[in-house]
Amino acid sequence: MFFSWQKKTPLILQSETNECGLACLAMITGYFGKRVDLASARTIHETTSHGMTLRELITAFERVGMMARASRIELDDLRSLSRPVILHWSFNHFVVLVKVTHRSAVIHDPGIGRRSISLRELSDKFTGIIVEAWPAETFDKKPMEMNVSVSDLFRGVRGLKRILSSVLALSILVELLSIAVPAASQFTIDTLVQSSDREGIFFIGIVVISALLIKSTFSVIRAWVLMSLRYTLGVKWAEMFFNRLSRLTLPFFEKRHTGDITSRFQSLTAIQEAFTADMVASILDAIVIIISMVIIFTNSPLLAMGPLAAAMGYVALKAGLFSMYRTRKIEHIAFEAVQSSHFLETIRAISAIKMLNLAPIRRREWVNHVVNSTHAGNQLFKLDLLTNTAAMLFVGFSGIYVLSVGALEFDKGITTGILLAVMLYADMVITRTVRLVNAVSDFCLVSMHSQRLTDIAVSPVERDEGERSPAQLNGHIVIRNLSFRHSPSDPNIFEGINIEVMPGESVAIIGPSGCGKSTLLHVLAGLYEPTDGDILINGISISSIGKRAIRKHVAFVMQDDKLLAGTLQKNITGFSESPDMERMAECANYAAIDDEICSFPQGYDSMIGDIGSTLSGGQRQRISIARALYRQPRVLLLDEATSDLDIDNEQKITHAISQLPITRIFVAHRPEMIKSADRIFNLQLNAWN
Structure with missing residues (x-):
């Protein structure tokens, strides 16, 4: 689990077009330790087609055990406030002010995400009205969340345990063969090469080649089984959520953008990957890391320090960047949803756009949406690039450490075969640690994806069947x-x-x-x-x-x-x-x-x-x-x-x-x-x- 001891303001994006006030409320309560999702916030206050007034926002805070007040202040006074604080924005929106300096400000905009803006833009859009909120005596940190249970997604999938057991068994065989290769290399160099046993070397070569063929065969079978599982889950989940979506009440669709609804279905794929291939691989990676470290430590505790330090360094780096990565991921999804909505709206209204000569304006807006989406994607790419580069450096450091320290340990019983085997195991530790940590990071993002699906899963549906279903009506x-x-x-x-x-x-x-x-x-x-x-x-x-x-x-x-x-x-x-x-x-x-x-x-x-x-x-x-x-x-x-x-x-x-x-x-x-x-x-x- 990735976490931070520092008190932070969570980023929560609105699902409905007029619920920026509720999203800001959820961000403020989250800062004070009470997690409130939008589905629960709607039970506190049902949004209207005209949004939320200041009085309604203050009342909503009181219902979650907080005190709040609205006031008018000057721009220069924002620096003296205890943040976060809600700003009235452009006369029709609410945002959360997270940070303000002499040159810029950071806001959490429920419509598009975290933004760093200039003081000039802050001056242009801030109306002078703020809402401050703080915990009252009745405030408690008990979460108010309606998340989709991952177990509910897997319920009803026939043969799931059998399929996962088969994948796990095949994976264990593959990993055992992978672990055996360095040991076989050590035995070949230290025993057979030293004694010039050509028949033994030939026999070991045949064994290694056979093991590689068996490993490849098992890997193909495992991939085939996983493909079957992905297909089964993909069809079942898509059918389940589409059926749920089609039964939602009409107001659900009237309050949301088409692109946002479409993007929520993409979260199914992320959850599917995390709990099929990634879950099995993570279990095995953890086992391989432990076995490899035990083997290295058995041969030389000093040699084990290098790969251990490199692995812990990567874990610390990934944990430190996780909060930022999650925020950037949320922003990227939001920008892509806005871009998709704009695209679909343009197609539907193309006749009016042509007659009103709005094509140049729509093009400029489209380009802005593409730029925002691409920029958010680039921010994710930069973080991935940083962690991937760090992973390569950690692998290199581990290899150099093992080689250097191993060379100094030759007079203490370290042989060439042992050194080679330790280098192979050390590389295995780092690469598997990188893969395991990345998978754990994806598991932690599952909560974000499940929250997006929660909007569909907990919204009220129409009652298809009633207590009475008359066979015929006469129209009275x-x-x-x-x-x-x-x-x-x-x-x-x-x-x-x-x-x-x-x-x-x-x-x-x-x-x-x-x-x-x-x-x-x-x-x-x-x-x-x-x-x-x-x-x-x-x-x-x-x-x-x-x-x-x-x-x-x-x-x-x-x-x-x-x-x-x-x-x-x-x-x-x-x-x-x-x-x-x-x-x-x-x-x-x-x-x-x-x-x-x-x-x-x-x-x-x-x-x-x-x-x-x-x-x-x-x-x-x-x-x-x-x-x-x-x-x-x-x-x-x-x-x-x-x-x-x-x-x-x-x-x-x-x-x-x-x-x-x-x-x-x-x-x-x-x-x-x-x-x-x-x-x-x-x-x-x-x-x-």
Whole structure:
């Protein structure tokens, strides 16, 4: 385990776009000895879409047993403060000030990592508001962490113990042969060469060659078994976390950048390597080091001092640099995630970027992200270069020491064979120590990777199964005293809504922009959980019906509905393995898109990309409607689902759907669409028109 006696401020990066305050809180509590991860911090205070106020930040500190106060100070007074301290940054962010000198300052920015900045930048971005915090009498250092247990990752992997036992057994055989080579060299030089026993030398040569062949064979078999284990773990873990990710609630994705979510999956590979090949190799390296040192010490305690000192020197160097390496690793991952998010965002918004002439700006931002990521990678490379160079120097020092001291020990019984064997064992000690220490360093980084996976593992998931799963719904919906807000600190978007929709009825939801019309449909679809009130379908509360059952009978066409990469047929049929082609064509006809699809050269087999390919906005909307109808829902929710259509097509679709036994609730602004409803509900007034 690598550690430091010095009190340090940990670097903790935010996962959600608006939780810089919580990340700063976790860094301050960490400085005072209480580890708090972001998953636990969210239980202290749930972040809002508008971030965190100073009052909320101070209250959050009080909930973890600390006192805090906000004050306004001048830039020159920062040097006199007891650090770390939280700074209000650029009027929309919080950072932690770690160090300040006459020329520069060091901050921990929850958005991008540890930064050394000039006093000019500090002056430009520091708003003059600080938050100081210190332990109260009720403060305790009991950690508040929700980490992924590594044992949970391995649970359910069939044959894991057998595979690891096989790898360990093969590795032991390989290492025994490696340890035997120096001893064989000593015997050959001191006994056979001295006595000119040519037959013995020939026999030893045959034995050594055979041992090398056996060692190579065992090494290949071990590598093959490890490859099989990596494949098994890789597939199992990827499936497990992707399944978990797909079941997380919608707010999880709305509060995070795509690149950050993507980068978290890369932590699986690091954990996989650490607990497969690295773990077995580390056990054997420790054994080989001990055996080699015992052999060297048995031959000459004085000769053992050189490799021992070199090994301890490398351990001390690696331990001293570990904290810095961990910080640089966190920064590198964060910068790569930001770079990935910027790249994906640019691709998705390429049309708007072109029309607004934003390409030069996006290019400059992209280059800045690449520079930051590359710089962080270079910092890691420099540390690796330093330790690798030191390792070579320690190997050289050990060899020179053994050779020099061994030469002086010839008159004390040290033979040429013994000296050669000791040199080989000493080299083995240093190289294995380097590999072992590097592996231990990687093991210590596993906690960092597991914390990144914790964000996925402990975030709330949708409840797929409920207490009641009705086989069929008739579309009767009752909304009772329904209220919704995104977090306890946010105001209600709407409250006390009461609506009853009869089976087969068409209801239009109207109101000014921002009054919560789309949000209401998201709540009805089960994508958001209501804050207060209840929704009944067929007289059954949706809280007792699993999400899977709800979405089996409720279809939702959203404003920004996405088509997936594949054929039009697969998109409309929901990628069914046994699609009903007749029903697909019928639904496309209801959506007024069948004729246009049939006019395509490839028809329903036409491929589209994940951003819609060459389809127009109206065509994408109509395909989305056809996709919703294919599922044969009893309730159809439409959120501006025909806003890109001309009046004629909109009326055709509206008339066609009205002939179906479906309850329709839709949001629209176009008068013609609103007039088609049986009844109209004004959400802002909470009343029927």
